[in-house]
Amino acid sequence: MGKPLIRIENVVKQYTRDTQVLTVLDGLSLEVEEGDFVALMGPSGSGKTTLLNLVAGIDRPTSGTIHVGDAEVSSMSEGALARWRSQHVGFIFQLYNLVPVLTAFENVELPLLLTRLSKADRRRQVETALGVVGLSDRMDHYPRQLSGGQEQRVAIARAIATDPTLLVADEPTGDLDARSGEEILVLLERLNHEFGKTVVMVTHDPKAAARAHRLVHLDKGVLKEDVRAKEAAGSIGLAAAVEVSAGK
Amino acid sequence: MLGIPLKYNVRNLFVRKVTTSLTVAGIALVVMVFLCVMALGEGLTRVFTASGSDRNVLVLRQNSQSELQSGITRDQVPLVETLPGVEKDADGKPLASAELVVVLNLEKREGGSSNVTIRGVEEKGWKLRPGIRLTEGRMFSPGASEVIVSDGVSRRFKDTNVGEELHFGAYRWKVVGHFDAGGTAPDSEIWTDVEGMINTFKRNGYSSVLARTPDRAARDLFVAGLSSDPRLALEGKVERTYYDEQTATAAPIKFLGLFVGVVMAIGACFGAMNTMYAAVSSRTREIATLRALGFSRLSILASFILESVFLSLLGGLLGCVLGVLAVKLALSGVTGTTNFATFSEVVFAFRLTPALLLTGVVFSLAMGFFGGLFPAGRAAFTKITQALRQVG
Numbered sequence A: 001m002g003k004p005l006i007r008i009e010n011v012v013k014q015y016t017r018d019t020q021v022l023t024v025l026d027g028l029s030l031e032v033e034e035g036d037f038v039a040l041m042g043p044s045g046s047g048k049t050t051l052l053n054l055v056a057g058i059d060r061p062t063s064g065t066i067h068v069g070d071a072e073v074s075s076m077s078e079g080a081l082a083r084w085r086s087q088h089v090g091f092i093f094q095l096y097n098l099v100p101v102l103t104a105f106e107n108v109e110l111p112l113l114l115t116r117l118s119k120a121d122r123r124r125q126v127e128t129a130l131g132v133v134g135l136s137d138r139m140d141h142y143p144r145q146l147s148g149g150q151e152q153r154v155a156i157a158r159a160i161a162t163d164p165t166l167l168v169a170d171e172p173t174g175d176l177d178a179r180s181g182e183e184i185l186v187l188l189e190r191l192n193h194e195f196g197k198t199v200v201m202v203t204h205d206p207k208a209a210a211r212a213h214r215l216v217h218l219d220k221g222v223l224k225e226d227v228r229a230k231e232a233a234g235s236i237g238l239a240a241a242v243e244v245s246a247g248k
Numbered sequence B: 001m002l003g004i005p006l007k008y009n010v011r012n013l014f015v016r017k018v019t020t021s022l023t024v025a026g027i028a029l030v031v032m033v034f035l036c037v038m039a040l041g042e043g044l045t046r047v048f049t050a051s052g053s054d055r056n057v058l059v060l061r062q063n064s065q066s067e068l069q070s071g072i073t074r075d076q077v078p079l080v081e082t083l084p085g086v087e088k089d090a091d092g093k094p095l096a097s098a099e100l101v102v103v104l105n106l107e108k109r110e111g112g113s114s115n116v117t118i119r120g121v122e123e124k125g126w127k128l129r130p131g132i133r134l135t136e137g138r139m140f141s142p143g144a145s146e147v148i149v150s151d152g153v154s155r156r157f158k159d160t161n162v163g164e165e166l167h168f169g170a171y172r173w174k175v176v177g178h179f180d181a182g183g184t185a186p187d188s189e190i191w192t193d194v195e196g197m198i199n200t201f202k203r204n205g206y207s208s209v210l211a212r213t214p215d216r217a218a219r220d221l222f223v224a225g226l227s228s229d230p231r232l233a234l235e236g237k238v239e240r241t242y243y244d245e246q247t248a249t250a251a252p253i254k255f256l257g258l259f260v261g262v263v264m265a266i267g268a269c270f271g272a273m274n275t276m277y278a279a280v281s282s283r284t285r286e287i288a289t290l291r292a293l294g295f296s297r298l299s300i301l302a303s304f305i306l307e308s309v310f311l312s313l314l315g316g317l318l319g320c321v322l323g324v325l326a327v328k329l330a331l332s333g334v335t336g337t338t339n340f341a342t343f344s345e346v347v348f349a350f351r352l353t354p355a356l357l358l359t360g361v362v363f364s365l366a367m368g369f370f371g372g373l374f375p376a377g378r379a380a381f382t383k384i385t386q387a388l389r390q391v392g
């Protein structure tokens, strides 16, 4: 495995409500290597989403530093963070978060509108991304015309459209049936294995977590367990990916 | 680098069919009412402000508010007309017209009666008012008890068609022509020859003298000459100023238009704001997603203000269409009101000018902008992490 892509050092995240201070992350340190596939687990309220948001640069820690690649995201300004996110992070949400009034194509094109790409280049990249998730034939469909699993695949296409190094997924299978969830996991595995994306995924599902190369358990804002899974998990995932894409 | 595409906003407006339609209808109504009232004010203003030239001087007895209260004796007229500053015609005679103005109470076509100004003019009086033209029949002949009637008056008063005989008390005039003065003051008048009129009404003088001056310097010279001649006790008013002062009739209507417009616009503004707040809060998670993807606060702000402006633009355009229809269909006829300076009817039409329509559109854009400002601010400044937690 490569050099660390994500370096989290001594991060504290607190919320202050009235006079009460709620410490969600309590001096947490963690490194994630480039090309890794990390599953973040832990009981509800343990701070998984909070940690993911900090790494993805949509939130800032109360103290401590977070580096992603060369960027110190814990100290960047709002505008700089927005620009950084558009180039380096792909987001995958539990509820897909597609824009309902835009077609699959237009949803995937959204992050590309923030680049200098020409219309033709954007089209090519959208088509490639939708091809990777196996939805080339659903380009002009609106989210409401797609199943949950298909919506999540469009969302994944949107996340990879700008070819970011890091993918963050917050319970990507949480709203899906077992079969669709399986498809999504296979896809994430493939993005990690085949395209070299670093994936950080929050999940409650042990079966989903088993797909990852590394399991990180959070409890009450501190690291509880950090397990590196057997390398075998990766090849099983790949086999399943071939199966699924053959079934399409 | 592009912002959030406009189709995103347009489609969202069409998704919310009912609220969008209601908001558009509300704004359209405001713009329509505003346009109608302003068109009324515009029509009235035109009667007065478009009337009168900068180069014509209206000579009245000192301290008279209007021609009706003024009087000029026969022997004063040559003194006035030969003062320095008055332009000479090709025939070498001064370009001036001594005129007599009397108000008659005439019967209206729809019943009832109202005051109408009858004006006796000299031959040159026609020349002094360049916008005026005959639309039917011919000019009156002096001394023949003939009149020409403006189209506006003839539409509203009995016995004023060409060929008919107009009577008031014992007086009778033959209507020989109609004229149009392009929405200016003579459109509320009946004209005849001044000498005949002096005989008919047994007057021994005129009401006013209207004189043309070649330029501003000559005009000021003429006005100064008038006021410095103690024998005359007359004063000269620039014709345009004289009518401007009478626009007092239109001022309250325009003020009313603006007042009603602004009050209603504030209401419509809140309507747009409400609609946009609802739109923003139902799309909280979606907006947070856009921001997570990297769209800046500014582009979110611009996007939602644009959505609001587009919404109200639809209303503004619809309002213009309704306004034009209302003025064309319901308010098309010539209308009259009383000029409180002369107590005679002023004939005018609702005037919906392109400039007014543009004002209506700009008005609606302003409603959209101010209505959208705060909701757009909420969209742009809510914390992303908090907004992403919202379900639904």
Ligand SMILES: Nc1ncnc2c1ncn2[C@@H]1O[C@H](COP(=O)(O)OP(=O)(O)OP(=O)(O)O)[C@@H](O)[C@H]1O
Pocket (backbone or CB within 6 Å): A015, A016, A017, A022, A024, A042, A043, A044, A045, A046, A047, A048, A049, A050, A051, B386
């Ligand atoms: N804006 C906020 N203000 C106050 N408290 C917050 C805020 N956001 C999160 N919290 C609290 O922080 C704690 C951790 O939240 P977080 O969403 O990270 O948990 P999680 O591990 O993702 O839980 P789940 O599995 O239910 O998604 C929770 O107790 C939550 O109530």
Ligand SMILES: [Mg+2]
Pocket (backbone or CB within 6 Å): A048, A049, A050, A170
């Ligand atoms: Mg969570």
